[in-house]
Amino acid sequence: MKKILSFFLLIFIYSVSLAQLDREHWFAPMVDRTGNPNPYQTLYLSTNRTTPFQVTIYSNNTVIGTINISKNNPQKFDVLRDYIITTLQTDLFTTTTKGLYLKADFPFYANLRFSVFNHGEIITSKGIPSTGLTFHAANAPISVSNGILNFMTSVLATEDNTTVTISGYKNTVQFSNGTTGLTNPTLSFTLNKGQSYILDGNGTIAGNWDGFIGAKIQANKPVNVTNGNFNGQYAGNIPLSSDILMDQSVPVNRLGSEFALVKGNGSIGSNMEGALVIATENNTQIYVNAEGLPLATLNIGQYFVVPSTKYILQGSGHYNLYLKTTKNAYVYQMLAGNSSTTDEVATGGLNFIPALNCYLPKQINELGFINENFVHTNVNPSGILNIPTKLNLVTERDAVVTVNGLQPPAGTGPFTMTGTSNWVTYGIPNVTGNITVVSTKAITAGITAGSDAVGYGGFFAGFPTQPVILKTGTCIPGVVLTVDPIIYDTYQWYRNGAIIPGALGTSYTPIQSGNYTVSVTMGSCAPLVSLPIAIQNCTKLTSESHDICSTKTFTPAFSSSTQTPVPSTVTITSAPTLGTATVNATTGVITYTVTSPGTAGIDTFSYTFCGNDANFPDCETVTVSINIPAFAFTNATLNACKINGQGTYNLTQANISTSSNITINYFTNFADAQNENLSAQITGTTAYTANNGTIVYALIKNTTGCKGIAQITLNLFPEIEFTQYAGIFCDDNLDGVIDVVLVNITPFVLINSGYFVNNVRYYASISDANMGNNNTLPNNWSYTTTTTIYVRVDSPDGCPYAVKSIVFSFGNKVPLSTTSLITSFCDDDTDGVKIVNLNNFVSQFTTDPGVTVTFHGSQANANNNVNALNNPINLTGTQTFYLRFEKIGLCPAVANLTITIKIPKKSDVLINQFICPKTTTTLDAGTGFTSYNWSTGATTQTIGNVPAGNYWVDLTFDGCTYRQFVTVSEAPSPIFSSIDINGTTVTIGVSGGTPAYEYSLDGFNWQASNIFNNVPTGNNIIYVRDSKKCEIIKQPFVIINLINTITPNDDGLNDVIDYSALMTKDNLEFRIFDRYGAEQFRGTPQNKFTWDGMMKGRHVSTATYWYFISWTENKIINVKYTSWLLVKNRNNSLWDK
16 A cells, blocks of 8 residues: 555545355455454355345354345445454464355345455455465565565364364464474464464565465365455555455366456556466466467466566456466466556455356346445545446357346447457446346356546456256155256256256156256356265054053064165154053064053054165154053962861862953963963862962963953961960069069960961960950059969951960069178268279179169169169268169179268367468377377477478378378568669569568668658668568668759759760650650760750740659669759850740
């Protein structure tokens, strides 16, 4: 783009080979190096279908918008810049999510128009033909060093796990990430669908000007590529002019060798018009017009720029160029969008030129908003949208052409092309809005536009229109196939590669499954064949009905198809409700089992299976209706009395079925019943003798064919069996009577008592028991001596009764060595209470470890085993306890224990004593004790010459001994805590020792007060003693001469107050205050505790001040003086006067 410091007109052009009509479109992202403001990005979408349909727009596989389009209703969609264009270096040379993907059910045109201030471009999608595996990169060769110029290429993946390798660029290339072609001769990366990769190199490096042109891009899965310059300049050393030169590439398999170009708006010789040719094979020769010699011979990846002088004027200012290559190659047109010789170098364009072929479409229907593009420029700072546009057409000779239904104006064509008689060109100026071009032969359309600072040019519909088969319906019958688009001369339909006779129309209705294709022709071109579309037969629906008593198997089989069912495809699609249906995975056989056989009901299930054709298997769904007839039977049990170890049974009384119209046969084993072995059936069914637990198998059949086998279990009624029970009971409460609840002993007397519980009676005599009369014993019965009674048990089933005698007696008690014990204890601490563990006395009654003991407060509680005491217990005085002894297998016994607590005696006169240091005393335990035993070994009432220490004495009284402790301590001496001096008044502080204290200044005269008045100046001693008078302590102190007047007039007399002599004292403090309490002076080692009457360098006023001075003597004695001080200034200072 032209860069001029003043705000001159800046003009640019963006050009592109415009859109292919297709169902999918891809746009790889770009990197913007201009740094300019006012970005715009808009998708333009249009179609030839009159019925509206939806286009879905994706970025990174996520929908970012939808829009509906139709014929005469093209639409625009504004795209966020971050989806398609970046300015960040961090987005380059790495996997990104930028890029666009558009998809619809029907073909449509798509192009992206974008701009920044003074620059713009259009990229139009070539549709699916833009995706492929092999590409060669293109950009306009840079002709001047400029920081906003670059080459760039981006790759957008259409499938996951796509690996891309880029190679073949020069070793002089230096990428913007710092790597070079020398150090990194290849680039490789892997992308998933919707991911992209951007790379570029700066235009200030000469190796980047053309070093990347022709680089090979190889992918293992289809990708989409955008390449060019953002920005570029190719016309010469023009540092102030550039433009965006960008287009979408196509894979090498989409290239051709014959091209037609219509010159842009640049002048011949300006270097702005030309063609960039890139070879994809070695020894590729380039020819133009009718020239007999090649312009150049290229090897793979090499390029050549055909100069503007090769364009030929064909009349009315119309220039065109015919170009052929001996092998397929890339051709990009480089052109100017503005005809001004001043500004054309700032309006460069670069667009891909598709090769000519006879399968180009006969119409371009339609191109929306053909003259629109929005851009801000210096001349149009608020933006310009509508651009004057010229429509360029390339069509086969003798074609009849219309534009929006009208023939092109006179003088706009057709113009011949030098070098070919097959193609002609048109140039129609000032087209606007929506454009539809129709020709009777193959045609492609391009535009050249420019106004103010915008221009672009390129071609539409540059690839053969591949036929596509559209399908309505899902399966046969009901499917109709139609060719799209309907533009060809002939049609032939095929099934599995074989011609379908007579199928020559644009649609076909299949009657067999298979792969269908259609072959089309246009003019003399070779036929084109569509991709195959697979059509399946619909799943066939059949039904069947069955009567099923319990189980039935179903083997899948086709009702009409000749294919063989595949077992692995058999599935239950609708499960039964009254039974289960399971599939054998190996055979495919289905087993249906009734859940409740004999319960009438209607059930249904469905199953599906498919045939063995690997590509087009037939499938069938069978719905099975099941009638389950009523047929109920159940197992039963018969019982009989035990006679000689067996029972006799009437088998016909077993209630095994309530169904009517049935026959029953009885067998001794299941196999005979199942096989209906009538020779083995039981004949004596009404009096069948068998052991307990025998099973008989009953075969039941009805008239509808259902049958079942029921089990009849033959049991014996419970037999009356007695235990060897002995009624031995304990007299638990020791009252001589034992109470018995007879119903409670029945489970111990009778085996299986629960069965006979209501048929048990107790009697006092055997005769009454045998008669079974009403002379029964009461349920709550008692005895006082050994007694025999009789129990009678009757069978509830009518079987014989039985009688059994029971002897009741008293059980043996726990043996004890004694039943009474008396003892006593001394109290340990004279409080009259002692904790006693009663377990300590158990061994004096019994040593049997199996005996358990509880303790009670009364005989009655012990007899009845209630209100047991917690052990151990607190004893006082004399108490009696009752011990209950129990052991499994024996009856309880009770004994008593009486315990008396004796209280020892202590001395009331033996107390702790204080004595003077290094003296002794006498300890006296007092009278009234039978013995004394001191810790010193003495056994007397008193001990003498006792020094300080800890002592004890054992005092015995009434058989109990009490140990009493006593301490003899040395009395502590008092100590000084403070001496406070205020003038001649001294206050003494003392602690320790034994108060009260006495004080003296001479050691002879003592006083109780700790205050001394009118103490003389000089050295003094204070004496102190406590009430013990064991020791006198003393402490010297000094009454200093307090200074009360200074005259600081520098006459050498009383000029200062000086206490420097006290600097050796600990914690010395000297402070002076005025009468208001404001501090005037504070003594420090630096001022030597001396004041000259000055404050802040000036004399203080003549007045009376007060001060204190304090320090610490011997590290513990606090000394403090307080006094007044008159300061009298005697000088001529006016301030003092």
